[in-house]
Amino acid sequence: xxxxxxxxxxxxxxxxxxxxxxxxxxxxxxxxxxxxxxxxxxxxxxxxxxxxxxxxxxxxxxxxxxxxxxxxxxxxxxxxxxxxxxxxxxxxxxxxxxxxxxxxxxxxxxxxxxxxxxxxxxxxxxxxxxxxxxxxxxxxxxxxxxxxxxxxxxxxxxxxxxxxxxxxxxxxxxxxxxxxxxxxxxxxxxxxxxxxxxxxxxxxxxxxxxxxxxxxxxxxxxxxxxxxxxxxxxxxxxxxxxxxxx
Amino acid sequence: xxxxxxxxxxxxxxxxxxxxxxxxxxxxxxxxxxxxxxxxxxxxxxxxxxxxxxxxx
Numbered sequence: 001x002x003x004x005x006x007x008x009x010x011x012x013x014x015x016x017x018x019x020x021x022x023x024x025x026x027x028x029x030x031x032x033x034x035x036x037x038x039x040x041x042x043x044x045x046x047x048x049x050x051x052x053x054x055x056x057x058x059x060x061x062x063x064x065x066x067x068x069x070x071x072x073x074x075x076x077x078x079x080x081x082x083x084x085x086x087x088x089x090x091x092x093x094x095x096x097x098x099x100x101x102x103x104x105x106x107x108x109x110x111x112x113x114x115x116x117x118x119x120x121x122x123x124x125x126x127x128x129x130x131x132x133x134x135x136x137x138x139x140x141x142x143x144x145x146x147x148x149x150x151x152x153x154x155x156x157x158x159x160x161x162x163x164x165x166x167x168x169x170x171x172x173x174x175x176x177x178x179x180x181x182x183x184x185x186x187x188x189x190x191x192x193x194x195x196x197x198x199x200x201x202x203x204x205x206x207x208x209x210x211x212x213x214x215x216x217x218x219x220x221x222x223x224x225x226x227x228x229x230x231x232x233x234x235x236x237x238x239x240x241x242x243x244x245x246x
Numbered sequence: 247x248x249x250x251x252x253x254x255x256x257x258x259x260x261x262x263x264x265x266x267x268x269x270x271x272x273x274x275x276x277x278x279x280x281x282x283x284x285x286x287x288x289x290x291x292x293x294x295x296x297x298x299x300x301x302x303x
Contacts, residue, residue, distance in 0.1 A: 043252070053256035060269045100276060107272050111265045118261050216273060223280035230287045234294075243291035 010089050012229045013238050019222040026219045033212035041205030048202075057115040059205055062190075063213040065108035068136060069171050071101035071217060075143070076168045079161030088232070089225075091157035094164065095147050096224035100217060102140035109133055120184050128177035129185035132170060139167040153232055 041059040048055040075097040082090035112130070113123045124130065143160050150156035178187045189198045196203055233239045255262040 043247070047256055052258060054258040054261055056255070056262050057265045060265060064269070103272050103276055107269055110268055114261050114265045114268075118258060220276045220280065223277070223284070227280050227283045227287060230284065230291070234287075234291050239291060240295045243288045243295065246288045246292070 010087055012088060012092075012233050013236075015089055016226055016229050016242075019226050023219055023222055026215055026222070030212055030215035030219055033208055033215060037205050037208030037212050040201075040208060045201050045205055051119060054115065054118050055202075057111055058202075059209045061108060061111040061115060062206060063210040064104050064111060065133065066191075066210060067213050067217060068101060068105040068108050068133070069174060070214075071097050071104060072136065072140070072164075072171060073168070075101060076161075076164040079157070079164045082157055083161045083165075088154075089229075091154070091161075092225050092228045092232070093221065094161060095143075095157060096221050096228055098140055098143045098147070098160075098164075099224065100220055102137060102144065104213075104217075105133065105137040105140055109137065116184075125184055127183040127185060128181035129174065129183050132174045132177050135170055136167075136174060139164075139170060143167075 037059065042056060045056070047053045075094050078090045078094035078097065081087055082094060109130075112133075116125075117123050143164055146163055147156045147160045150159060175188075175191075177183065178185050190196045190203070190206070198206070230239055230242075253259060253263075
């Protein structure tokens with residue numbers, strides 16, 4: 001039965017339908033989490049004793065940065081699955097993730113910069129955390145450019161998967177950059193083995209926003225994957241029939 | 247907390263609201279782009295299918 005399920009899910013046509021019916025539910029959950037996260041983050045959480053209200057940028061900066069790394073790992077993982085088992089859908093998920101990952105990386109960098117100005121006195125420093133995150137953005141852009149440069153989508157997907165896999169080395173570098181090098185950026189307060197060194201009133205909105213971002217990614221990656229499936233399957237009967245009824 | 251205090255963000259209004267504004271823009275863009283792409287794709291595929299049918303008959 002499970003085999004049957006995976007077989008069906010890997011078929012672009014079933015994927016298109018199932019993804020289409022999942023999206024509204026995921027979007028509703030995402031909206032609820034955003035409302036709760038924003039309420040607790042902007043209204044309920046007290047100002048920081050050192051940073052005042054400027055620390056509220058954290059509620060988008062940190063989830064965006066987490067997502068930038070999470071999506072990269074998903075992209076490389078899906079790329080590897082496509083490479084090894086030649087599953088079309090894995091290729092589709094990998095390339096659909098790339099653009100969204102690039103946007104989250106951009107968001108993490110720009111909100112970090114806006115937070116850095118009042119707290120560090122500068123928009124940008126070439127320190128390890130910031131530089132490795134900037135390299136992550138270039139890796140994403142490289143993946144997108146390479147995919148668009150090759151006409152045959154299956155060859156392109158294979159090339160992109162290899163590039164993405166090589167770039168995975170950057171992920172632990174980003175995470176440990178604040179420990180390995182002297183840096184302006186603060187160390188981890190949540191993602192460490194010890195107890196999180198952040199008060200519950202700030203941790204709750206942070207986690208709510210993190211889950212909201214995760215669901216948001218699920219929604220938009222499925223939307224993009226559906227487009228990619230349509231594009232790749234445009235000469236099949238089911239896509240032509242679908243286009244006619246719209 | 248008054249509404250004024252809320253918008254003032256302890257003097258950090260510019261930084262906080264710029265960040266949240268950019269975040270909102272990024273989140274919206276990533277929903278709008280695939281919606282528009284899907285509409286365009288379905289239209290293109292439909293037109294191509296009609297053209298092909300006209301050429302064969």
